[in-house]
Amino acid sequence: MTTRAQPVCPLCAGELRLSHREYLGGRRSARVLRCRACGAQVRGEVQDDDTRPRPALPARKRPLPDGGHPDNFVLDPTTAEMLRQALGGEAADPEP
Numbered sequence: 001m002t003t004r005a006q007p008v009c010p011l012c013a014g015e016l017r018l019s020h021r022e023y024l025g026g027r028r029s030a031r032v033l034r035c036r037a038c039g040a041q042v043r044g045e046v047q048d049d050d051t052r053p054r055p056a057l058p059a060r061k062r063p064l065p066d067g068g069h070p071d072n073f074v075l076d077p078t079t080a081e082m083l084r085q086a087l088g089g090e091a092a093d094p095e096p
Contacts, residue, residue, distance in 0.1 A: 009035035009042065016042060 007016040014037030023029045024046065031044035075083070 007033060007042075009038060009040055011035070011040050012038045014038055 008014065009016055012035065014035045016033040016035055019032045019034040019041065021029050022032050022043065027049040028046050029049055030046045033042045033044060034040070035042070071080070
């Protein structure tokens, strides 16, 4: 098994870890690495976003249940009714 050489900080030779991806516009981005020892940031090579590998889409998407979205059970019925009225929705039928 071969291991990849870990990048090192140009200031202190500490270990560099991925911090985030910086978007540069024009469908280009660069990885930003941060030194674990001194906190310095190093920008990696610029990549064209069209050629960058993308994660696969989720294998399964669940369909909505019959009748649409379920009610939000966090809201009490009074607050839910006030929100429906404020947002211009129809009033809910009172349960028997």
